[in-house]
Amino acid sequence: MRTRAPHIVLVLSLLISLASYISKAQTADIYGVVTDSLTRQRIPLANVTIIGTGRGAASNNVGFYLIPKMAPGTYEVVVSVLGYIGLARKAILREGQSLELNFELCSASIEVQEVIINAPRKRLETETSTSVHVLEKQDIKMIPVAAQQDLLQSLKILPGIVSTSDVSSRFYVRGGAGDQNLFLFDGIRVYYPFHALGIYSSFNPNVVDKVEVYTGAFPPGFGGRLSSVVNVSTRDGRADGLSGQASINFLSAEAELEGPAFDNSSWLINARKSVSSKTFSNIAGQNIPLSFYDATIKLSTQPGGVKKFDVTFLSSGDNLLSGSKDEPDYSWRNNGIAITGSNLPTGRIFLQWVIFGSVYSADRNAKESRTATSASTSVKHYGLRTTATVYTSQEDLYFFGFEFGFPSMEYKFVNPAGAQQEIASSLVEPLVWARYQSKLGDMQLDAGVHVEVGSLLHGGKPLDEIQPRINLSYPVMGSWRAKSSFGRFTQRMLTVENEDDIVSIFDAWIRVPEGLPTQQADHYVLGLSGNLAEQAFLNLEGYYKHYGSLVVYNRDKLQASDPDYIQGTGKSYGVELTLRSKVAWLDLYGAYSLGWALVDNAGLVYYPRYDRRHHLNLMVAGHPAKGLNATLRWEFGSGFPFSQTVGYFDQPTFTNTLPGQFELDTRVPFMMLGEKNAARLPAYHRLDASISYDIRLLDFDVSAGLNILNVYDSKNLFYFDRITGRRVDMLSFYPSASLTIKY
Amino acid sequence: MAAKPLVIILLLLSTFGCNQPFDPKGPVDQQMVVFAVFSTDRDVQYVTVDMSYMPSGFDPLTYTSDNALNDVFVTLKDSRNMYQLRDTALARLDTSRYKSPLRLYALYPFTVRQGQTYQLVVQSRSMGVASATVVVPGKALLDSTYSARYILIEPFSHFPEEKIRFPSRLSSSAKGYLARLTITYDVLKGTEWVQESVELPIATADTAAYSLEHPIYPQIAPNLSAGVLDVTYRNGFLINTIKNLILAKYADNRMVFKWIVFTLIQLDQNLFNYYSVVHDYRDPRTVRLDRPMYSEINGGIGFVGACTVDSLVFLLPTNFSGNR
Structure with a gap:
């Protein structure tokens, strides 16, 4: 591994250099971040659209967007995302000069917020990809719970996720075993995210912004597990x-x-x-x-x-x-x-x-x-x-x-x-x-x-x-x-x-x-x-x-x-x-x-x-x-x-009877089970x-x-x-x- | 409103608060249960033939009916002869659960031959035929070193750390073995001489001082290294065992030490496998948490195993230290 790691870095460096070269073309880019005007929280999956051009982008998981290779000119850039009041800004692009255009959106009143995994911003991901679900804090809040809200208990409403009991957050995804799920908490790998025998998880929903759940065929970058990824931000x-x-x-x-x-x-x-x-x-x-x-x-x-x-x-x-x-x-x-x-x-x-x-x-x-x-x-x-x-x-x-x-x-x-x-x-x-x-x-x-x-x-x-x-x-x-x-x-x-x-x-x-x-x-x-x-x-x-x-x-x-x-x-x-x-x-x-x-x-x-x-x-x-x-x-x-239990028989244990009289050994009942499961x-x-x-x-x-x-x-x-x-x-x-x- | 039917359905379902009965028992799997361990150190061989059972409740220990199978005809075949086993009964040592005598099938007088293959056939009118084959391990080659023989007859003339070695060779058909070193003595209790034996440990919690606290005796072990064995004891344990007898346990009794016996028990494949499974494989590294059922009976449950017993006897001199 010691000999190959530098090769990987070299390849990545070359790719990055190549991309830098490309960026010097005689066009310009618009990029920036979308944030909440009050909390300064970055807003992912916001739609950034350049009016009249058919061009646009969605902000990524840290609210960043980039629309490359725009011709120089003046544009109106509009940002919209559910739960926030849309915002439009004018952008003047000059040849070869990329423009940073950041948006601070005002939160809409809470009554406007649509919940239950129905919000269009989630559908951006779930409509085009298979086996991915996105839950946000308000989704978790809606689900009835025992005593307190819980993130992993909430995931059980998703198709393909099965739990074997009410008192366990542990779950099984599409027929995979319980240890085949990867739990990430802002990138921290969590190996046992359960409280109280598994009744609750260690992830407090109040600090959660978004949960991505991949129940299958997850994209490159996620590995080491066979069944699912729960990515908590x-x-x-x-x-x-x-x-x-x-x-x-x-x-x-x-x-x-x-x-x-x-x-x-x-x-x-x-x-x-x-x-x-x-x-x-x-x-x-x-x-x-x-x-x-x-x-x-x-x-x-x-x-x-x-x-x-x-x-x-x-x-x-x-x-x-x-x-x-x-x-x-x-x-x-x-x-x-x-x-x-x-x-x-x-x-x-x-x-x-x-x-x-x-x-x-x-x-x-x-x-x-x-x-x-x-x-x-x-x-x-x-x-x-x-x-x-x-x-x-x-x-x-x-x-x-x-x-x-x-x-x-x-x-x-x-x-x-x-x-x-x-x-x-x-x-x-x-x-x-x-x-x-x-x-x-x-x-x-x-x-x-x-x-x-x-x-x-x-x-x-x-x-x-x-x-x-x-x-x-x-x-x-x-x-x-x-x-x-x-x-x-x-x-x-x-x-x-x-x-x-x-x-x-x-x-x-x-x-x-x-x-x-x-x-x-x-x-x-x-x-x-x-x-x-x-x-x-x-x-x-x-x-x-x-x-x-x-x-x-x-x-x-x-x-x-x-x-x-x-x-x-x-x-x-x-x-x-x-x-x-x-x-x-x-x-x-x-x-x-x-x-x-x-x-x-x-x-x-x-x-x-x-x-x-x-x-x-x-x-x-x-x-x-x-x-x-x-x-x-x-x-x-x-x-x-x-x-099923299909019977018992008494079996000798030979605890102290070799080579003695095995027939006098006290026998213990052994449960016979039928065909497994x-x-x-x-x-x-x-x-x-x-x-x-x-x-x-x-x-x-x-x-x-x-x-x-x-x-x-x-x-x-x-x-x-x-x-x-x-x-x-x-x-x-x-x-x-x-x-x-x-x- | 379109949501109304759904709400109504949910409310209707809520009326089905019910307790679904559950019984983990399935259809009873009635099986013939056969156990036998043939041994070369006895002239009677026993076979137990029972039925599997299902208690009416859940605790199997509450089942106390005699579940021996009565309608069976048991035969044992070797390469030349067929022997019929007779129905018999023995008194149970433990009558806390089953009160009736232990019913089994016996062949007497009969000693299995080392290296011989036997087939046991159990025919039942009600349960059909169950059968199993067992290969009795061949004779083991036992030996002792020259120094071991001297140490055994004069332990107090040798240092405690000196080794008592028994280089031996197991039969190729033996899958496991158990070694034992025992000293036999007569002790006068009142007016009666009583013969007793005590086994020597192979190690203890404090091996350096040869203390007899928390003794460790040889365990059944697999036949590895192509059957070549070198069972080794330390003279210190022999000395302290004798001292314990003459100075502590029987300090006021007359004693005569008679002989020391090195015994090697060989287990056939079926007996060794069964023993391994019911004793958690004797595997110090196992991480396994369950215990499977081991069975090597065609048409039933259980197994037929065999063991052979070979020994070296060292007669002790009349002037053996400790005799009095």
């Missing part, structure tokens, strides 16, 4: 004045402060702490002595021009400390930092970079437990990531990027044989990618290649590690577009867990064991989207995922010399339908998924426990009066697979409701909310103890209230 602190917020609900208390710092700079501090473990216990239906905290700190500065620099800190922790000496204690921590920057160093090359560090650690103290052993694990991941966007023409956009990441993992445990073990491994993960977006006639092309250089240097197959990613969309009729995409992905890390565990509290990461190939998957997606009516948007997608290589248990392991893990394969396929509509003051949302997932473990083909055949989410959000919001959400999911649990369904009222009192913005989960108290099976016969259901009828006061 935080908002900046307000630059116009000091602001504060405090809120409390049955579960946690939260405080937030933000304000301006030095010139063009702002800061944001948000901290949240659980206040009562009793609420967890009520939600989970059993005593859970749990406490958690999380904090986000962000410093932002825009020193001038289009430059922007941010520093984000994330810290979260959980303690599950049992009063009983027979029950283990758990604790886990996530700490991370990201230093990000963006700039336009040359005429048409926009650079974005992030230096990130992430530390995840978890401990399990078995105390005197008979069923658990003590263990600890940690993942430390530091790295640098840079993306260059090259604007060469109106139709063409190039992206080049590289990342150097250094994850190291440690796992200490006592194995079933009673031996203390330590698995330590580290990886060097250099990645490079190139991406090209263009409009070829009516067809939109987004294609590129993502190269996992680290895997290649460690003997990975070139055909697996040099990964093509392509997305095409083509207008077929009226507003309807046909879409297709393909991507190849690999993953070198995985979690050690029993895949049949109900809830995994302790996630230990290890690298793919020696001798096994990197996990690999291909995604194929076909889609069709368009308007059924003026206010009714439909998106239909079919997908097929082929797992060429998975790491699975060696179920035929008989001797110590046999490997614990072997190579398996798998596949998943299905159809997803999303319908969004607006009727008067009602937003309607429906998502239906029909899917199959199969794992092949040395000839044993079975449905993994997260395989759900049918999944339906219906949501109605209404705004009947000023400040009043109400939501109804109904979810239906067909049953998850499980293996061939039966199904009962179906799941639940209706949730929420209502909130926002009002301004004196100088305070007050928001009061009431949530009712499982309105009709559906008894959805969580787990069934086969030994005691005890049935535990998921969340029962659960009302909760919240109060937020903002200054």
Whole structure:
């Protein structure tokens, strides 16, 4: 790797020089940033249009836009984005002189804001690409929740995302395992983003600006996971004045402060702490002595021009400390930092970079437990990531990027044989990618290649590690577009867990064991989207995922010399339908998924426990009066697979009877299971409701909310103890209230 | 308004607050359960034939009915002969769950031959035929070093750190083995001489001082290195074991040390695999969290295994240190 890294830098330098040369042509560019006039927050996906020319651009994730190669002259440039009052400015372009034209938009009143993943700014991404969803803060706020809003719980309304229980934010995407999802928080890789057994995530929705969720065939630049990417971007602190917020609900208390710092700079501090473990216990239906905290700190500065620099800190922790000496204690921590920057160093090359560090650690103290052993694990991941966007023409956009990441993992445990073990491994993960977006006639092309250089240097197959990613969309009729995409992905890390565990509290990461190939998957997606009516948007997608290589248990392991893990394969396929509509003051949302997932473990083909055949989410959000919001959400999911108990037999254990009288050995019952995961649990369904009222009192913005989960108290099976016969259901009828006061 | 039907549907659905029944039990898979471990150190061989069962509740320990299968005909075949096993019963050592005697099938007098292949066939009128084949490991070649023999008969004349080595060779058909070194003695308890044995540890928590606290005995291990073994003990453990007997445990009793036996038990493939699975593979590096079911019976569940027992006996002199 040491010998190749300079080559990568050299190639990128040449490309950048080439683009600089191009920029010297006798035309001029218009570029700038779009910001919120009050908060100075950059606004992504704003439409920048040059009137009368048919030219325009959309601002990127940091509000930057560039319209290249304009002929000299005078133009009127208009910016529009939902939630803001549009703005027009005059631009006088002179030959060879690019013009910086920044826009500061005034926020429209809150009643204008359209929600429920229906806003046109999101449709820019979701209509032309497959398998991408964008959620913003107001979307998250609309979804009924248990005690407090949660980002990852909100994602469960998206098609293709499945959770196996109410009490876990952990999810499975299009038949992929739970460790195949990549979580990014302003570029920080978060390895266990869950609070409270997974009931909540570590990402506080109040600091979130936008969440991009890729459920398949994600573009170059995202790698290391087989199934999905959850890319969370935080908002900046307000630059116009000091602001504060405090809120409390049955579960946690939260405080937030933000304000301006030095010139063009702002800061944001948000901290949240659980206040009562009793609420967890009520939600989970059993005593859970749990406490958690999380904090986000962000410093932002825009020193001038289009430059922007941010520093984000994330810290979260959980303690599950049992009063009983027979029950283990758990604790886990996530700490991370990201230093990000963006700039336009040359005429048409926009650079974005992030230096990130992430530390995840978890401990399990078995105390005197008979069923658990003590263990600890940690993942430390530091790295640098840079993306260059090259604007060469109106139709063409190039992206080049590289990342150097250094994850190291440690796992200490006592194995079933009673031996203390330590698995330590580290990886060097250099990645490079190139991406090209263009409009070829009516067809939109987004294609590129993502190269996992680290895997290649460690003997990975070139055909697996040099990964093509392509997305095409083509207008077929009226507003309807046909879409297709393909991507190849690999993953070198995985979690050690029993895949049949109900809830995994302790996630230990290890690298793919020696001798096994990197996990690999291909995604194929076909889609069709368009308007059924003026206010009714439909998106239909079919997908097929082929797992060429998975790491699975060696179920035929008989001797110590046999490997614990072997190579398996798998596949998943299905159809997803999303319908969004607006009727008067009602937003309607429906998502239906029909899917199959199969794992092949040395000839044993079975449905993994997260395989759900049918999944339906219906949501109605209404705004009947000023400040009043109400939501109804109904979810239906067909049953998850499980293996039936088909009998018992008594087996000798030979504890002390070799070569003695085996026939007199006390035998212990062994449960016989039927065909693996061939039966199904009962179906799941639940209706949730929420209502909130926002009002301004004196100088305070007050928001009061009431949530009712499982309105009709559906008894959805969580787990069934086969030994005691005890049935535990998921969340029962659960009302909760919240109060937020903002200054 | 178009939203009305949807709201009405949702409200109608809300009336279905229901508790869907669930039972994790599927159709009972009735299987013949056969276990047998043939051993060369005994002249009776047993086979147990039971049925799998399903308790009415969920705790299998609440199932206390006798689940032995009665309608079976059990035969054992080698390359020349076929033997029929007889229905018999033994008293259980543990009657906390099953009260009835242990029902099984016995072949007596019969000792399996080393290196021989046997086929067990269990025919049941109700359950069909179950069968399994087992290869009894061949004879192991046991030896001891010259110095080991001297140390064993005069341990107190040698240094504690001196090694007692038993270079041996396992049969190629043995998949696992277990070595044991035991010392046998007579002890006068009251007016009666009682014969007892004690096994020597291969290590302890404090090996340097040869303390007998937390002894570690040899475990069943796989046959690696083409069957070549070098089982080694330290004289310090032998000395301290004897001292423990004569100075502590039986300080006031008369004792006569009779012999020391080095025993090598060889396990066939089926027995070793089964033992490995139920004892979590004896794999100090395993990260695996579940335990599969191991079965090597055609037409049923269970396994038929075999073990051989070979030994070297060292008779102790009448003037052995500690005799009194």
